[in-house]
Amino acid sequence: REIFLKDYKMPDYYFDSVDLSFLLGEEKTIVSSKIIVSPRIEGNSHPLVLDGRDVKLLSVKVDDKDLKEEDFHLDSHHLTLTRPPSGTFTLEIVTEICPQNNTSLEGLYKSSGNFCTQCEAEGFRKITFFQDRPDVMAIYTCRIEADKTLYPVLLSNGNLIEQGDLEGGKHYALWKDPFKKPSYLFALVAGQLESRDDTFITSSGREVSLRIWTPAQDLPKTAHAMYSLKAAMKWDEEVFGLEYDLDLFNIVAVPDFNMGAMENKSLNIFNSKLVLASPETATDGDYAAILGVIGHEYFHNWTGNRVTCRDWFQLSLKEGLTVFRDQEFSSDMGSRTVKRIADVSRLRNFQFPQDAGPMAHPIRPHSYIKMDNFYTVTVYEKGAEVVRMYKTLLESSGFRKGMDLYFKRHDGQAVTCEDFFAAMRDANDADLSNFLLWYSQAGTPNVKVVSSYNSEAMTFSLKFSQGVPATPGQHVKEPMFIPVAVGLLTSSGEDIPITSVYHDGTLETVMENGQPVFTTILKVNKKEDEFVFANIAERPIPSLLRGFSAPIRLDSDLTDEDLFSLLAHDSDGFNRWEAGQILSRKLMLSLVADFQQSNPLVLNPKFVEGLRTIIRDPSLDKEFIAKAVTLPGEGEIMDLMEVADPDAVHAVRSFIRKELALQLKEEFLSTVINNRSSEPYTFDHENLARRALKNVALAYLASLGDEELTNLALDEYKSATNMTDQVAALAAIAQNPGLAREEVLLDFYQKWSDDFLVVNKWLSLQAMSDIPGNVANVQNLLKHPSFDLRNPNKVYALVGGFCASPVNFHAKDGSGYKFLGDIVLQLDKLNPQVASRMVSAFSRWRRFDDYRQALAKEQLEKILAANGLSENVYEIASKSLAA
């Protein structure tokens, strides 16, 4: 059943308070809830419909009296009170659930023997019957009763107001959350956990206890998470003036978790891989992810919890905004340029394909079958880009004014994306014209720019034309409001001062405080739009879309020469990288055409020299160099082809890598040697940048597969004192089949077999491998003792990893597709959310040749024909086939 945004109706009843009581048991768990219900309109007599899934109803009372048979109706998804009282009343419901059998990991479930919850989006209905929707906000109390030895720690939202021992070895705790919240923010944890404790004093002097809970043996690995939490709290005060609002903030790490983490009020629950880190077991990438996600969940306290979503269509209201906030936080803690590069790569590699495929949807979808399927890169990452555009248009100070007004107007409310837009607009008295289209139109806008220089008039013109491709259900699109940040460079690479721009027949001064600017924001909002720069003394090289100021595909008339010049000189670091990427994409596409026509492959020497200059430039940030010498991924290139050809793209990318390794061998060798360090591991920008560069160089060298270079990688592997260097050396060696690969993989497993997070790296490294016929190896790993289909991290590592190797997943014999088709059906019985994420790998099947299309289609049809398929998988598989 499909749900539509246009059908939204306010609830007929509000819940003022909710008192929950849990009797946690091994066989069954009893949940009692006592709710004060009041009608939205006094005297109304609508039925009260409560959601419920897989819960057994034991009793239901209204105002202390058992409800009569004829006054309620029960089906597999609802408990309906057909004739509720006309005024405020008390509703008491008792249900029975079995968390120990809950493999879906939503609602209340067990992970390594401990109880925990995941309620967003619609998991609360698996705990008890409830109006499980975010616009129903209430004050909660939660009483937890359990065996004291098995579950010494009992946690829920808010403040602990009472605890004590009970008969029969049991104990209890009573929690009260003073803030109103929707059910999706409810959380409960019970188990054998210990905490790392710290305190944070807020700017207004509140002392907050911080606790990070894990099994005892993992406590030493929570130092970085605690550091990240305190940094996030401080940052939100400094940048947004937002303080924490309770005396206690808990984080719990659990090994079985569908997503990354969850922002439950004052009781964040995390996938352990986003909490636990030590230099020996976690990479720089893991450290950075922990910083970002700890920040993300903490920032939700204001953007998500204090101000929440009216309905799930508004998800981007909290997620786009909070991703934007965590990106900014990570930027401020590290390198802004490199963070931007990483975020844009992610958008291009994952969101652009989604926007061009059968699951394309606007950041605020119009409809869904299963909300879990809309926790997407579009809602999150494109949503963050939309928030970033406000900041670009209104500048930092205007953006902050908009945020302040948003909280002033909506604290304690469940609101919509228009409310956010209105706050930004009103706080700045801004004309944002048709900006709201970003919320309703799916698809990545295509923008074309043509430039021309008039030496007599000393003007330089940029002519833009835009179009948004058709997407499922949206055939006709309107022109969008696109902020394009532009700078102009002289032929020797200096920024040209910009004073005024003609647009729509008027001359606009763009100076700031009487000074010319070096970057200006052009507001493109028509199908065709021209901007003319005045007082330009020579033909400039335009630096377009600086900082990636809008989530679009830009096609310009820049020549290769212009691009090499931008690569060498642009003062905008992002665009310096981007110039190299545009050159790489062009080069790769033309070599792919050569490959397909069986022409010999030859690498453009200017490209090699361009990269040589970058590697040798001592003034550049090392992490930037590492990004700049990394080629666009195979997916990104396939995405630009009429018919995606994974074999050709793989052959070409491997060819260029090896060719670069040969021609830049001296540079790469000295890079490895000069960037070793015998200092103990520290996670700071200088050191992580150094490691990133060294390891990129090592990967290039080892791609050649000769003995000397394989031995170099082996030495790096053996001498590594941290996981970043160790796993990078392992991956470098594992690129090529052979004895060295086998030996070092075995060695790594033996070292780390009892650390499940490290073993997942070992699984995913093998799964993602491009070595021929890898599907057989992956099949074997499914049977390996370290694998478990019920643990999402392991599935993402092995099955997700495999789908990330285009050559193997899209193998022409159909073995990759069959592998995935079979696994999806097995997984769907255990965990529909995870199954649905995996089946998404099929969604771009029409991008391939007819032969591959037929093979993929066969698998999708097989999946759809299965009995008892979940709505989650049904939605993705059926939409993939239909589009």
Ligand code: ARG
């Ligand atoms: N709100 C969580 C976050 O921080 C994600 C929850 C995802 N839940 C789900 N069922 N997909 O982004």
Ligand code: ZN
């Ligand atoms: Zn979030």
